[in-house]
Amino acid sequence: MGVQLNVIDGEQLSIDRPIVRYSQVSKSFGDLQVLKQIDIDIAPAEKLAIIGPSGSGKTTIARLLMTLEEPTSGTIEVDGEFLWHQEVKGKLVRANEKHLHRVRGNIGMVFQHFNLFPHMKILRNVTEAPIKVLGLSIEEATERAVTMLEKVGLATKLDAYPSQLSGGQKQRVAIARALVMKPKVMLFDEVTSALDPELVGEVLEVIKEIALEGEMAMLLITHEMGFARDVADRVVFTDGGQIVEQGSPADLFGNPESPRLQAFLSRFRSGWQAGL
Amino acid sequence: MWNWTYAMSIIPPLLQALKVTVSATLVAFAIAMFGGLLLALCRRSRFKPLSWIAGAVVEFIRSTPLLVQLYFIFYVLPLYGLSLSPFAAGVLGLGLHYSAYMSEVYRSGIEAVPRGQWEASTALNFTKVQTWIRVVLPQAVPPVVPVLGNYLIVMFKETPILSAITLVEMLQKAQILGSESFRYLEPFTIIGLLFLIVSYPSSILVRRLETRLNRK
Numbered sequence: 001m002g003v004q005l006n007v008i009d010g011e012q013l014s015i016d017r018p019i020v021r022y023s024q025v026s027k028s029f030g031d032l033q034v035l036k037q038i039d040i041d042i043a044p045a046e047k048l049a050i051i052g053p054s055g056s057g058k059t060t061i062a063r064l065l066m067t068l069e070e071p072t073s074g075t076i077e078v079d080g081e082f083l084w085h086q087e088v089k090g091k092l093v094r095a096n097e098k099h100l101h102r103v104r105g106n107i108g109m110v111f112q113h114f115n116l117f118p119h120m121k122i123l124r125n126v127t128e129a130p131i132k133v134l135g136l137s138i139e140e141a142t143e144r145a146v147t148m149l150e151k152v153g154l155a156t157k158l159d160a161y162p163s164q165l166s167g168g169q170k171q172r173v174a175i176a177r178a179l180v181m182k183p184k185v186m187l188f189d190e191v192t193s194a195l196d197p198e199l200v201g202e203v204l205e206v207i208k209e210i211a212l213e214g215e216m217a218m219l220l221i222t223h224e225m226g227f228a229r230d231v232a233d234r235v236v237f238t239d240g241g242q243i244v245e246q247g248s249p250a251d252l253f254g255n256p257e258s259p260r261l262q263a264f265l266s267r268f269r270s271g272w273q274a275g276l
Numbered sequence: 277m278w279n280w281t282y283a284m285s286i287i288p289p290l291l292q293a294l295k296v297t298v299s300a301t302l303v304a305f306a307i308a309m310f311g312g313l314l315l316a317l318c319r320r321s322r323f324k325p326l327s328w329i330a331g332a333v334v335e336f337i338r339s340t341p342l343l344v345q346l347y348f349i350f351y352v353l354p355l356y357g358l359s360l361s362p363f364a365a366g367v368l369g370l371g372l373h374y375s376a377y378m379s380e381v382y383r384s385g386i387e388a389v390p391r392g393q394w395e396a397s398t399a400l401n402f403t404k405v406q407t408w409i410r411v412v413l414p415q416a417v418p419p420v421v422p423v424l425g426n427y428l429i430v431m432f433k434e435t436p437i438l439s440a441i442t443l444v445e446m447l448q449k450a451q452i453l454g455s456e457s458f459r460y461l462e463p464f465t466i467i468g469l470l471f472l473i474v475s476y477p478s479s480i481l482v483r484r485l486e487t488r489l490n491r492k
Contacts, residue, residue, distance in 0.1 A: 068395055097404075105401050115396035119414045128410060129400035181400060 017080070019044040019184055019217045020065065025074030027060050034060045036241040037074065042185065042217050049220045049232035049249075053264060056238040058221045062187040065219070066109045067100055078106050079184060105133075108183035112190045114170040116162040116177070122149070123158040126177045134181065141180075148176040152206050168199030172206055179210070185217045186210075192224060200224070207231065225268050229253055237261045283462040286453050290463065293449035294470055300367055300445060301432040307371025308427065312378025316386060317408075319379065330379075337376035343440055345369050350441040362443035369441075370434065374427055381423045385416035418489035425482030429475050446470065 018041035027035040035057045042048050050058040063069045065076060067083070075092070076083045083103045086095045095103075117125050126145035130136045136144070149155050152172040162170055171191055178186060188207065192200040204227050211218060211231045222228050228235055229249040236246040237258075245258045256262045318330035337345070350365040360368065389412050397407040436447035444452070450463035 066395075066399055068398060101401060101403065104398075107399075109395075109399040111392060111396065111399075113392055115390075115392035115399075117393070117396070117411055129402065132406055132410065133401045178399065 017044075018042055018077075019046075019079055020219075021077040022061070022064075023075045023077070025061075025064065025076060026072050027057070027064060027069060028072045034241050035064075038241075038243060040236065040243060042219065044184070045214050045217055047211050047218045047220065047231055047233045049222060049228035049235045050238060051222065051225070051228060051235060051264070052238035052244075057241040058238045059189055061238070062109065062189050062219055062221055065185070066107055066187055067104050078103050105181075106184040107187065108178040108181050108185070109187040109189065110171070110174050110178050110191050112194050114162075114167070114174045114194075116170055116174055118162050120161075121158065122154065122160050122162070122165070122173055125162070125173060126180055129177070130180050144180050145176070148180050149173070151209075152176045153202070166199060167195045168202045171195065171199075171203045175203070175206055175210070183216065185219065188218065188220045188222070190221050190223065192222070223268075225253065225265075237264065239264070278461060279459065282457065282459055283466065286463055287466065289453065290446065290449055290466055290470065293444065293446040293467075294474075296363070296443070297432070297435045297445040298474065300363060300370070300435050300438060300443070301428070304367040304370035304374070304431055305428050307367060308374035308378050308431070309424065311372060311375030313382050315375060315379035316382035319383065320386065334376045334379055337373055342369065342373045342434070343437060345373055346437065346441050362438070362441050365441055366435075366438035366443045370431060370438065374431055378424060378427060381420050381427075382416070385420040386412060388419065389415045421489055422482055422486040425485065426479075428482070429478050432475060432478070433471060 020040075020042040022038050022040045025035055025038045026033065034055075038057075038061065040061075050061060052058050060069060064071055065078075065083070071084055075085055081103055082092070082095065083100070084095055085092045086099045087093075117128070120128065123142070123145055126149060127138070127141040130141040130144060131138060134141075146155065146158070149158065152175055154169060154172055154176070157165065157169065157173075162173070165173065175191075191207070192203050195203065204224065207218075207220070207227075208231055210216070218231075220228065220232065232249050234246060235249050235252040237244050237252065237256075237260075239260050245252065245256065245261050252261070253265065256265055315330050315334055318326050319334070321327045321330075346366065346369040349360065349369045350362065353360065353365075393411055393415065394407065397411050402410065435445050438445055439448035439451070442448075446467045450460075450467045453463045454460040
């Protein structure tokens, strides 16, 4: 995947016309500062993996973009428009719900714990948002949903309820549900962490296929280092609320420069090296 | 001693009174169901004054006796221009009183819906209203239907209190018949049986409804 990156200095990579731009984004929960003046750009169709220890702020980066949390300071732009702010009489103010709703439509997310709607059958889980949010007709939404469910290998489960599916199947439905909304950016928040090991592969395969189609930017928060290495164009390592190191998978995994990244990767050595 | 002739003769008027009791219960229950949901939603509002007022209303209602509330509605409100019939005052008082309790039931149902459901709704860009109607309430309400159904039966048995504001429901009718004939055994036995005949099958129906709603 070719992406134009301009290296300004060793620490920051800035992109012309990014699909997402975080500028000096900080997030605190009470006294705990989880993100410290983060700057990061994501290029259109770029696959960006974020790795790092628990509590490093990587999930918060995704949640801020999905409007599940509000930044304490800083701005996030999506496709050239501020997400959390709008310009009123030349000044930047906190965006109202209408603005948030409009810009949020560019972002989709798949969660660690699936979050399927238990009271709806699989087909309805996937068609509900296209019908109610995008305004598609039932026929159009159903067609889109069935196509997507076929793509993730679950066309036979249209009439099942989520409780009847395995974890891997649920997560694939969740991916289909997010994809039918055709977002410009998809967030995958540790989507295999809650799965039994034997179910992880089927979900990673689906994500790899989506990545190959190349249309959407993807932000992958993951502990699966082999997967990050296979799919990502760029890998970002966070620790203590900051971006410590970033680069191509080959650079980051093959030649980690910072001591913190080296220490982090050494904990995974036995796991992912087997997959190299 | 039990007099069958007398008992048979008073059954028709008591059944008429049963109609009043049942309709009062149903109307009050409808008020409590909607009022309770409204109170629960207001208490969750991010608009602090609204949430505070709803909380204060619930606390006030739960802390004062139903009878006092009924007297207030029936005897005091007319002084300020709102005159209600015994039936209207009765169902309003009964309905408002139990809406406070039902709001707590709704609140527990809503809070039991996992946060992930709210987050998935945000991720799919549902509006707040769509999230409530399509995702949260369909998961919040079915588990609490048995508790709500129990309140229906409780309210049914509570209706004799409305006799205090002159509504001629079943208890009041039994008292009137008794004082006319000086025979109290038959009237009170019959209304006791009528309460039982209505309450017991109702509780079975509530249990059936619970099973059906929670099958998924």
